[in-house]
Amino acid sequence: xxxxxxxxxxxxxxxxxxxxxxxxxxxxxxxxxxxxxxxxxxxxxxxxxxxxxxxxxxxxxxxxxxxxxxxxxxxxxxxxxxxxxxxxxxxxxxxxxxxxxxxxxxxxxxxxxxxxxxxxxxxxxxxxxxxxxxxxxxxxxxxxxxxxxxxxxxxxxxxxxxxxxxxxxxxxxxxxxxxxxxxxxxxxxxxxxxxxxxxxxxxxxxxxxxxxxxxxxxxxxxxxxxxxxxxxxxxxxxxxxxxxxxxxxxxxxxxxxxxxxxxxxxxxxxxxxxxxxxxxxxxxxxxxxxxxxxxxxxxxxxxxxxxxxxxxxxxxxxxxxxxxxxxxxxxxxxxxxxxxxxxxxxxxxxxxxxxxxxxxxxxxxxxxxxxxxxxxxxxx
Amino acid sequence: xxxxxxxxxxxxxxxxxxxxxxxxxxxxxxxxxxxxxxxxxxxxxxxxxxxxxxxxxxxxxxxxxxxxxxxxxxxxxxxxxxxxxxxxxxxxxxxxxxxxxxxxxxxxxxxxxxxxxxxxxxxxxxxxxxxxxxx
Numbered sequence: 256x257x258x259x260x261x262x263x264x265x266x267x268x269x270x271x272x273x274x275x276x277x278x279x280x281x282x283x284x285x286x287x288x289x290x291x292x293x294x295x296x297x298x299x300x301x302x303x304x305x306x307x308x309x310x311x312x313x314x315x316x317x318x319x320x321x322x323x324x325x326x327x328x329x330x331x332x333x334x335x336x337x338x339x340x341x342x343x344x345x346x347x348x349x350x351x352x353x354x355x356x357x358x359x360x361x362x363x364x365x366x367x368x369x370x371x372x373x374x375x376x377x378x379x380x381x382x383x384x385x386x387x388x389x390x391x392x393x394x395x396x397x398x399x400x401x402x403x404x405x406x407x408x409x410x411x412x413x414x415x416x417x418x419x420x421x422x423x424x425x426x427x428x429x430x431x432x433x434x435x436x437x438x439x440x441x442x443x444x445x446x447x448x449x450x451x452x453x454x455x456x457x458x459x460x461x462x463x464x465x466x467x468x469x470x471x472x473x474x475x476x477x478x479x480x481x482x483x484x485x486x487x488x489x490x491x492x493x494x495x496x497x498x499x500x501x502x503x504x505x506x507x508x509x510x511x512x513x514x515x516x517x518x519x520x521x522x523x524x525x526x527x528x529x530x531x532x533x534x535x536x537x538x539x540x541x542x543x544x545x546x547x548x549x550x551x552x553x554x555x556x557x558x559x560x561x562x563x564x565x566x567x568x569x570x571x572x573x574x575x576x577x578x579x580x581x582x583x584x585x586x587x588x589x590x591x592x593x594x595x596x597x598x599x600x601x602x603x604x605x606x607x608x609x610x611x612x613x614x615x616x617x618x619x620x621x622x623x624x625x626x627x628x629x630x631x632x633x634x635x
Numbered sequence: 636x637x638x639x640x641x642x643x644x645x646x647x648x649x650x651x652x653x654x655x656x657x658x659x660x661x662x663x664x665x666x667x668x669x670x671x672x673x674x675x676x677x678x679x680x681x682x683x684x685x686x687x688x689x690x691x692x693x694x695x696x697x698x699x700x701x702x703x704x705x706x707x708x709x710x711x712x713x714x715x716x717x718x719x720x721x722x723x724x725x726x727x728x729x730x731x732x733x734x735x736x737x738x739x740x741x742x743x744x745x746x747x748x749x750x751x752x753x754x755x756x757x758x759x760x761x762x763x764x765x766x767x768x769x770x
Contacts (some may be wrong), residue, residue: 257735289654384649386644386645386676386732387720387732388642388711389641389642389644389756389760389762390644390720390732390733390734391641391706391710391711391718391720391734392720393706394708394710394733397704397706397720399688400704401702401703401704401720401722402700402702404703404704404745405701405702408702408744408745408746411744449707449708450705450707450708451707451708452704452705452707452708453704453705453706453707453717454704455704475685488735499676500722500730500732501675501722501729501731501732502674502675502676502682502729502730506701506702618668624670
């Protein structure tokens with residue numbers, strides 16, 4: 256029996272975000288979880304499964320820590336680390352756990368305190384990269400920059416095209432009261448922002464943030480009795496190519512080819528059917544390559560594809576409507592899924608995509624190493 | 636002040652032959668004794684046939700620039716910006732992370748022919764780097 260449309264996302268939990276000093280990571284997991292339960296109209300005791308992505312700044316937190324704080328005993332629990340793809344892969348495992356009857360409702364949560372404390376994000380996200388630090392290779396951005404350069408050389412992608420992604424998502428963030436960066440920018444601003452790891456400018460790079468996110472997955476039948484309009488999980492897939500940039504066959508084609516194909520197949524829809532896209536955007540260049548790999552355009556045409564406001568609200572493919580990791584908040588892969596749910600519930604406020612019925616969400620971890628794709632819809 | 640010295644590779648049992656050869660001015664990589672496939676970075680087994688039978692053998696040292704970046708922000712005090720970090724694809728197949736030397740940043744191009752050159756850093760460590768070559 257197909258899992259397509261049999262499970263749903265029923266609760267969204269947001270927290271204070273951005274620079275929020277003096278908070279523990281566990282307090283963000285808890286704030287997000289409480290808010291997700293309230294949003295769904297559920298009590299903690301209604302949850303019998305928890306999957307968390309471990310916190311980058313506090314490795315002591317497990318699914319059990321959260322269960323203990325919530326005062327609940329579980330039938331299903333897991334810590335799952337696929338880095339930036341974790342939210343997208345956790346949705347899949349939660350859906351499978353619910354669909355197979357292992358448990359009824361799974362709380363999924365993540366928190367980070369990389370902006371403030373106690374292990375500053377600069378340590379984690381700018382760390383020396385093993386042996387390669389001898390050559391001056393530092394930080395996550397450098398891997399993305401190597402992939403972006405290769406894409407530019409193979410296909411003629413330009414820095415101004417990367418800028419179009421940053422401009423579109425900042426425009427959306429300006430409509431999102433929660434977003435960290437709301438001042439509109441132009442492509443010239445992007446070009447004038449300092450080069451960090453060329454070809455990437457500062458405005459190609461995501462934020463570093465404190466905060467948390469949670470959501471709840473349950474059966475489609477159960478979802479209909481809860482407080483919010485259900486958002487159905489219609490399709491999903493994963494694709495994890497070889498981790499090492501040196502051993503991976505291609506730096507310009509990613510696991511999103513496979514994760515996307517699987518997700519679209521399961522949902523029985525195609526990219527042309529999508530109303531709103533939430534694409535993992537730790538770096539602008541990652542959006543371009545994933546749009547190609549998902550089939551929104553041909554390989555190599557992602558640069559021209561994102562020009563002319565195509566990803567902006569009112570354009571043919573509104574994307575990252577909260578502002579994404581670039582302008583809303585950086586919480587690894589946990590920014591896209593809640594925004595997709597909000598859009599499909601028609602609760603996007605000023606940034607609502609009109610008649611949004613079908614959304615694609617992606618997560619990607621490492622340097623384009625791990626991939627998860629989810630198709631969500633407002634109908635089964 | 637140790638903070639002003641560049642990080643040096645941590646040599647372990649797996650990578651020691653690579654660094655010992657570099658110290659002698661030789662570029663050697665692992666090659667599978669079963670299927671003959673070259674590989675880098677070093678690993679215990681062959682990802683092609685899973686054999687653990689491995690030999691370290693010299694490679695040509697010739698390759699081409701696969702991709703590169705230029706650091707404009709200093710993440711470590713010992714590195715003076717701007718500088719490049721490059722992925723070099725060897726003729727034998729494997730790719731290495733390195734720096735391109737004897738070449739201005741403006742002249743870097745994907746596909747440009749490169750050859751290995753060695754830069755001694757400490758008594759134990761010599762870094763293979765790459766410079767332009769005429770094809």
